[in-house]
Amino acid sequence: MSGSTLSKAWRWSVVRSPLLNLWRRVRYMGYPNHAAFDLLDEAALPDEVDALIRTTLKRSKLWANERAEIARELIAHTQDAIEAGRSGEEIASTFGDPKRIAKLMRRSMKRKRPLYWRAYRNMKRATGVLILVLIVGYSSLAVRFYMGKPAIKRNYIAELNARNDGYSEDEKAWGVYQEADIAWQRLVLEQWYQYRAQEDGGEQGQAKLSRNTFLNQISSSINEYQPGDPEYLRTVGLVRDFAPELVKIREAAQRPIVGILYTDRNESMEIEDGVFELKLLEPNGDPRAQDLLISVLLPDLQITRRYANLLSFDAKLAIEDGDMQRATENYLAIAGIARQNLSQGLMISELTGMSILDLGASSFRQSILEQPDIWSSDQLVSIAHAYAQAGREINLDLSFERMAFDDVLQRLYTDDGAGNGRLTPQGSVLLSSKLMSMTIRGQSEDQVDDRIQRAMDPLKIIGAESREQQRRRYHSAMDAAQRVIREGPKSLWRLQLIESQIEGRYARADESLFGHSPADVMTPAIRSAVNRYFQGRLTNSAFLTMLAIEIYQRDHGQLPESLDQLVPKYLPSVPQDPFNPGFPLQYVVDETGYMVYTAGGDGDLDGGVQIDPEVDRRNFRSLSRRFSFEIELGEDGVPSIVRDGNGRPILLEPDAPDSDWVLIDMRRTPESPAAD
Amino acid sequence: MKLERELMRGAGPTAVLKLLSRHEMYGYELVEALAKQTQGVLAMGQSTLYPMLYNLEAKELIEANWRSADNGRDRKYYCLTGKGKKKLKADMEAWEKLNEAMVSIGVLKGAPA
Numbered sequence: 001m002s003g004s005t006l007s008k009a010w011r012w013s014v015v016r017s018p019l020l021n022l023w024r025r026v027r028y029m030g031y032p033n034h035a036a037f038d039l040l041d042e043a044a045l046p047d048e049v050d051a052l053i054r055t056t057l058k059r060s061k062l063w064a065n066e067r068a069e070i071a072r073e074l075i076a077h078t079q080d081a082i083e084a085g086r087s088g089e090e091i092a093s094t095f096g097d098p099k100r101i102a103k104l105m106r107r108s109m110k111r112k113r114p115l116y117w118r119a120y121r122n123m124k125r126a127t128g129v130l131i132l133v134l135i136v137g138y139s140s141l142a143v144r145f146y147m148g149k150p151a152i153k154r155n156y157i158a159e160l161n162a163r164n165d166g167y168s169e170d171e172k173a174w175g176v177y178q179e180a181d182i183a184w185q186r187l188v189l190e191q192w193y194q195y196r197a198q199e200d201g202g203e204q205g206q207a208k209l210s211r212n213t214f215l216n217q218i219s220s221s222i223n224e225y226q227p228g229d230p231e232y233l234r235t236v237g238l239v240r241d242f243a244p245e246l247v248k249i250r251e252a253a254q255r256p257i258v259g260i261l262y263t264d265r266n267e268s269m270e271i272e273d274g275v276f277e278l279k280l281l282e283p284n285g286d287p288r289a290q291d292l293l294i295s296v297l298l299p300d301l302q303i304t305r306r307y308a309n310l311l312s313f314d315a316k317l318a319i320e321d322g323d324m325q326r327a328t329e330n331y332l333a334i335a336g337i338a339r340q341n342l343s344q345g346l347m348i349s350e351l352t353g354m355s356i357l358d359l360g361a362s363s364f365r366q367s368i369l370e371q372p373d374i375w376s377s378d379q380l381v382s383i384a385h386a387y388a389q390a391g392r393e394i395n396l397d398l399s400f401e402r403m404a405f406d407d408v409l410q411r412l413y414t415d416d417g418a419g420n421g422r423l424t425p426q427g428s429v430l431l432s433s434k435l436m437s438m439t440i441r442g443q444s445e446d447q448v449d450d451r452i453q454r455a456m457d458p459l460k461i462i463g464a465e466s467r468e469q470q471r472r473r474y475h476s477a478m479d480a481a482q483r484v485i486r487e488g489p490k491s492l493w494r495l496q497l498i499e500s501q502i503e504g505r506y507a508r509a510d511e512s513l514f515g516h517s518p519a520d521v522m523t524p525a526i527r528s529a530v531n532r533y534f535q536g537r538l539t540n541s542a543f544l545t546m547l548a549i550e551i552y553q554r555d556h557g558q559l560p561e562s563l564d565q566l567v568p569k570y571l572p573s574v575p576q577d578p579f580n581p582g583f584p585l586q587y588v589v590d591e592t593g594y595m596v597y598t599a600g601g602d603g604d605l606d607g608g609v610q611i612d613p614e615v616d617r618r619n620f621r622s623l624s625r626r627f628s629f630e631i632e633l634g635e636d637g638v639p640s641i642v643r644d645g646n647g648r649p650i651l652l653e654p655d656a657p658d659s660d661w662v663l664i665d666m667r668r669t670p671e672s673p674a675a676d
Numbered sequence: 677m678k679l680e681r682e683l684m685r686g687a688g689p690t691a692v693l694k695l696l697s698r699h700e701m702y703g704y705e706l707v708e709a710l711a712k713q714t715q716g717v718l719a720m721g722q723s724t725l726y727p728m729l730y731n732l733e734a735k736e737l738i739e740a741n742w743r744s745a746d747n748g749r750d751r752k753y754y755c756l757t758g759k760g761k762k763k764l765k766a767d768m769e770a771w772e773k774l775n776e777a778m779v780s781i782g783v784l785k786g787a788p789a
Contacts, residue, residue, distance in 0.1 A: 070726070072742075073703060076751050077722060080704035083747070096723025104723060108730035 009132070035064055036071035043075040046088025052095045053078075059102035066109045138458060145458035148424040151415035155287040156407040157296060160262045160400065163345065172259020173340060174300060176252035178278070180245040181303050185275045187241050188215050191234060211274060222309045223363075239314050246314055249307050250329045253336030258344065260300045264291035293407040294438065294522075301352045304337050308356040311337075312363040319367060319374060327367075328379045334360030335386035342393035346400040347529055354536035357390050361543040368550060369666055377554045384547040391540035396485060396533040398478045405474045405522050408435065412518055413467035421467040423460045428453075428515075435521050456513040464514050473519040477502075481526040488578050489534050492627035493641055493649065495527035500631045500639045534578045541575035542596050542663035545585055549594065549666075559594055563587045579603075579626060586660070596664035601626055610659045628652040684720065688728055690771065691718050693756060693764040696738060700755035702745075703729070729754060737763050 036057050040050055053074050057067045081091045095101070110121075169175065192214045209217065218235065225232040239246075265281040278299055284290050311330040318327035334356060341353030364383065368375060375383075412427030423431075432453060465473075477498050484491040502520045509516040545563065548570035552560050560566055563574045563585065574584040580599040588595050588608045597608045603626050629649040630642040642650045695701060695709050703725060711719035720728075732738045737760035745751045756764065779786035 072750070073726060073752050074722060076749065077703045077707075077726075079749060080702070080751075084704070084708070094721040096721050101723035101727070104727035105730070108727040108734065111734035112730055 036067040039068060039071045039075060043079070045075065045078050046082075046091070048088050048092040049078050049095065052092055052098050055098040056102045056105065059099060060106045060109070061102075062106055062109050070105055070109070141458040141461050145423075145461055146425055148414045148422055150411050150413060150424050150427055151421075152288045152410050153415070154407070154410060155285070155290070156293040156403050157262055157264065157283045157287070157290055158285075159403065160293065160296070161283075164257060164259050167257055167259060169259075171256045173252035173255045174258050174260045176248050177258070177300065177303055177307065180242075180249055180307070182271070182275060182277055183245045184242060184306075185215070186272075187238055188218055189274045191218070191238060195234075219306045219309075222306075222313050223359075235313065236317065239310060239317060242310065243314075246310065246330075249311070250333040253307075253311075253333035253340070255336075255340070256343075258300050258304070258340045260298070262296045264295055264297070266297055287410075292404070292411065292434070294404040298346070298348065301341070301349065304341060305352060305356060308334050308337050308359055312359060315363060315367070319371065324374060324376070324379065328375075328382060331360055331364050331383050332386045334363075335383070335390045339386075339390035339393050342390060342395075344400075345397055347396065347398065347524060350394070350396055351529065351532060353390070354394060354532060357387065357394075357536070358539055361387065361539065365543070365546060365664060365666070368546075369668065375550070377551050380547050380551050380554070384544055384551070387540065387547070388544055391537065391544070394533060394536045394540065396481070396529060398481060401524060402475060402478055405519070406471070408518055408522060409467055409471055413470075415467075419468055419471065423457070423464060425457065428457045428460070431518055431521065432515055435518065436516065452513065453515050456515075460514055465517055470517060470519045473517070474523060477519070477523050477526060481530050484530050485533060488581060489531070489627050490581065492527060492531060493629050495530060496628060496631065497639055497641065498523075499525070499527050504633065504639060538575075538578060538598070539663060542585060545571060545575060545587075545596050546664045546666065549587075549596075559589050560587075561589065585663070590667070592669065593667035594664075595662050595667060597660045597662045600660040602659070606660050608660050608662055610662055612659070613662070626651070684718070684724065687718060688720060688724065689732060690764065690767040692725075692728060692732065693737065693760055693767065696754055696756045697761065697764055700753045702751040702753050706754070732760070736760075 037054065040053060043050075045053070053071065056074075057071055060067060060070070062070070078091055082088075164172070189211070192211050195214065196208055218231075218238065221231070222235055222239075225235050261280045261282070263280050263283040265283055267279040267281060269277050269279060271277045278297075280297065280299075311334050315327045315330035318324070318330060338353045338357035338360065341349045341356060344350070344353075412423060412431055413421035414424055415421045432450065480494050480498055484494055502523055505520050506516065509520065545566070548566045549560060549563075552566055552570050563571070567573055577583050577585055577598040580603050583599045583605065586597050586599070586605060586608065588597070595608045599605050628651065630652055631639045632642045633639050644650055691710060691714070692706060695706060695713075701709065703722075706729075707720065707722075707725055729738065729740070733740060733754075736757055738754050739757050740752050740754045742750050742752050775784060775786070778784040
C-alpha cells in the first residue's frame with residue numbers, strides 16, 4: 001500500500017470521518033463561536049481584507065477562542081497598515097492565499113494548545129494507527145487463513161487395509177463371523193417373540209423389554225446368568241440352537257486374521273423383519289472423499305466379544321455333556337479370537353483381545369477348580385499353546401493411533417511439502433466439532449463460544465502451534481508409551497507426566513481463544529493402556545504357569561513344590577512380574593490347593609495374603625499404585641514429579657494395602673463345588 | 677528579491693528572533709522592519725509571519741502579551757524569552773559557520789582567511 005493511500009485512509013478514518021465530524025459539531029454546539037466574527041464586525045475593515053480574514057478563520061477550523069485570538073491580531077495588523085497609509089487593496093495583495101494561511105495558522109495554533117490536548121490527540125492518533133494496523137494485520141491473516149486448504153494426499157484407510165493383503169479369503173474369519181451374526185439375530189428374535197407372548201407372571205409383573213434391549217441384554221450378560229435363573233435356561237436353549245454356527249465360529253477362530261474391510265462406508269440392510277445385515281462398502285479411492293481414519297467401522301469388536309462369551313458358555317455346557325473335545329475347541333477358539341483381535345494393531349482391538357483372553361483364561365481356570373480331573377494332559381497342552389500364541393501378540397504397537405493422527409493432521413493443516421503447515425478453515429471446524437466430540441476428554445462447558453473461536457481462527461496462523469509441532473508432540477507421546485513398554489512399569493511416571501501436561505493444557509485451552517490443539521485432543525489414555533498391556537502379559541503368564549502346574553500334576557501325581565520344578569519341561573523359565581522387578585511370580589501350595597501371586601501394590605511379599613481381594617482386584621485393574629506419583633506444577637506451568645528429601649518420587653497413595661496380588665487361586669474351600 | 681520558501685523557513689525565525697532581541701515588537705512592526713532592514717529580501721506577509729510567531733511561541737522562544745498602544749488600540753507585543761536568547765545565540769553561530777563555509781567555497785564574497 002503506498003504512502004499516499006495510507007495517508008488518505010488515515011484522513012478518512014480519523015480526520016474526515018463523518019461520524020467524528022458529527023461528534024465535533026455536537027460537542028461545540030452552543031459555544032460562542034461567533035466571537036471572532038463579532039470582532040471583525042466591530043473593526044469595520046476594508047471589505048476585501050475583511051473577506052480574506054473571515055475565509056481564513058472559517059477554514060482554520062480552530063477552537064472559538066483561538067479564532068478570536070487570530071482575528072484580533074489580524075485586525076490590529078490591518079489597522080496598523082491602514083495607519084501607515086496602505087490601502088485595502090494593498091493589504092489584501094500581501095495577505096496571501098486564505099486556504100494556505102488557514103492551514104498554517106491551524107498547524108501552528110495547535111502546537112500552542114495545552115499538554116493534555118496534545119496528549120489526547122497523540123493517544124487518539126496512536127489508537128487510530130493501532131486499530132488500522134490491527135485491521136490490516138487481521139485482514140491479511142484472514143486472507144491467508146481462508147485461502148489455506150488441506151492437502152489430503154495419503155490414503156490411510158487403504159494403507160490400513162493393505163495389512164490384510166496377502167491373506168486369502170479362506171484365511172479371514174470375518175465372513176463367517178458376519179453370517180453367524182445373522183443367525184444369532186434370528187435366534188434371539190425368536191426368543192423375544194416367545195418372551196413377549198408369555199404371560200406377565202414370568203417376569204414378576206415387570207414391563208416387557210423392548211426388542212433391542214432384550215437382544216443387547218442377552219448378548220452382554222450370557223456369562224452372568226447362574227443355573228436357576230430364568231434367563232439361564234433361556235440362554236442354554238439359545239446357545240444349543242446356535243451350535244451349528246458355533247462349529248463354524250470355532251473353525252474361523254483358527255484362521256490367521258479377522259480380515260475385516262476397514263472402511264468409512266456401510267449400509268445396514270434389514271434382510272428380514274428385525275434382522276439386519278451390515279454391508280461394509282469399499283472405501284472411496286480418493287482420500288479427500290473419505291472420512292477420518294479414526295472413524296473406520298469396527299463392528300467386529302462387539303461381535304467377537306459376544307462370540308467369546310457364547311463359546312465360554314458353550315464350553316460349560318460341553319463339560320456338562322461330557323464332550324471335552326468340544327469344550328477344548330471352545331477354549332481354543334476363544335484364544336484364537338483374542339489372537340485375531342490382538343494382531344490387528346489397533347489399540348481398541350488389542351484391549352478387546354486382552355479382555356477376551358482374560359475371559360477364556362478365567363473360565364478355563366474355573367472349570368479346573370470345579371472339576372480337577374476332566375482335562376487330559378494333551379488338552380491342557382493344546383490350550384497352553386493357544387494361549388501362549390495369543391499372549392505373544394500382546395504388544396501395543398500403537399501404529400494405528402499414529403496413522404490416525406497423521407491422517408487428522410493432513411485434514412486439518414496445509415502442507416508446505418516439508419511436513420509443516422498451518423491450520424485451515426475446514427480443519428478448524430473439524431477439530432472443534434467432530435474431533436472434540438470423539439475425544440476421551442469431551443467438551444467442557446466452559447469452552448469459549450464457537451462463533452468467537454471462528455473469529456479467532458485467522459490468528460491461529462501465528463498464535464497456535466504448527467502442524468510440525470503437533471506431529472512432534474503426538475508422536476513423542478507415543479514414543480514415550482513405547483519406551484515405557486520397553487522399560488517396564490517403573491517408567492509409567494513418564495506417561496503420568498505427559499497426561500498431566502495434556503490435562504493442564506486442555507483445561508487452559510477450554511478458556512482460550514485459540515481452542516484445543518489436535519495432539520491433546522487425540523492422545524489416547526496411554527498410561528491406562530500401557531498399564532493394561534503389562535497386566536495383560538502378567539495375567540497371561542500366570543495362566544500359562546497354572547496350566548504348567550496342572551500338566552505337572554497329571555504327570556507326577558502331585559503338585560510341584562516350587563515353580564522352578566516346572567523349568568524347562570513345562571515352562572521355559574519362571575515368569576517375571578513386571579510390576580515388581582526382581583520378584584518372579586510366586587507360588588504357594590498347601591493341602592487345599594495352590595496360588596500364583598505377585599508382590600502386589602506395595603511391592604513386598606506377604607505369602608499370598610490379600611487384605612481385601614475386591615480392593616486389590618480394582619487396584620490391579622486400574623492403575624498400579626506403586627507407579628503413580630505426586631505431580632506438581634512449576635511456575636512455568638510445566639508439571640514435574642514431586643520428590644522427597646532423598647530424591648525419591650513421592651507416591652500418590654503411599655499407604656497402599658499391604659497385600660499381594662493373587663492371580664491364580666486354585667484353593668478349594670469346603671464350600672467350593674469340588675469339595676462336595 | 678525574495679527568498680525561496682525553504683531558505684525563508686531557515687532564515688525567517690532567526691531574523692525574527694534577532695529583531696526581537698533588541699526590543700519587543702508587534703506584528704506589523706516586524707513585517708515593516710524585516711522588509712526595510714533586509715531591503716525586501718526577508719519581507720513576509722501575514723501568511724508567513726503569524727504562523728511563524730505562533731510556532732516560536734509554542735516552542736517558548738518568544739512570549740506575547742496584549743497591551744494598549746499610544747494610539748489607544750490594542751496590540752500584541754512579542755519579546756524574546758531566556759530560551760529564545762540561547763536559541764538565537766546558537767542560530768547566529770550556525771549562520772556564521774554557514775557564512776564562512778559559503779565564503780570558503782566562493783558562494784559568498786568575503787575577506788580571505
